[in-house]
Amino acid sequence: MKPTWREQVFSVMAAIPAGRVTTYGRIAAMADGVTPRMVARALRELPAGHGLPWYRVVTASRKLADHPGAAEQRERLAAEGVVLDGRGRVPVERLWP
DNA sequence: CCCTTGACGATAG
DNA sequence: GCTATCGCCAAGG
Numbered sequence: 001m002k003p004t005w006r007e008q009v010f011s012v013m014a015a016i017p018a019g020r021v022t023t024y025g026r027i028a029a030m031a032d033g034v035t036p037r038m039v040a041r042a043l044r045e046l047p048a049g050h051g052l053p054w055y056r057v058v059t060a061s062r063k064l065a066d067h068p069g070a071a072e073q074r075e076r077l078a079a080e081g082v083v084l085d086g087r088g089r090v091p092v093e094r095l096w097p
Numbered sequence: 098c099c100c101t102t103g104a105c106g107a108t109a110g
Numbered sequence: 111g112c113t114a115t116c117g118c119c120a121a122g123g
Contacts, residue, residue, distance in 0.1 A: 005120085023105090023106095024106080025105075025107095028105085035105080035117090035120090036105040036106055036118080037103070037117095037118060037119065037120080038118085038119065038120065039104085040103070040104050041103070041104085041105095041119090041121080042104095043104050044103080054104090059105070065104040065105075067104035073104090101121100101122090101123085103119105103121100106116105106117085107116090107117090108115085108116090109114085109116105
């Protein structure tokens with residue numbers, strides 16, 4: 001059966017390697033019929049105990065999205081060796097295709 | 098059913 | 111670089 005758009009998003013997200021990040025738009029492009037806004041929505045309403053690497057998702061400009069967990073996201077990324085540069089952006093080499 | 102709301106993206110100024 | 115708009119479309123009121 002056809003996975004729901006949310007399941008597709010989770011599937012792609014779970015495949016992001018540690019120490020790398022990807023964008024809302026790229027996740028949307030990798031899934032079918034999914035828009036960046038839908039990815040944002042899915043992230044905002046993550047089920048408890050999901051175990052997904054939500055913090056590896058950044059905006060198209062490689063900045064952290066404006067949301068309540070941004071501070072925690074920055075810490076989690078740092079713990080994996082992903083440090084934001086002086087302009088608050090993730091280095092290009094860290095992008096996951 | 099209509100309207101509003103977004104952890105967004107692309108484009109224009 | 112920035113802000114302003116518009117396109118997008120599921121979810122909730």
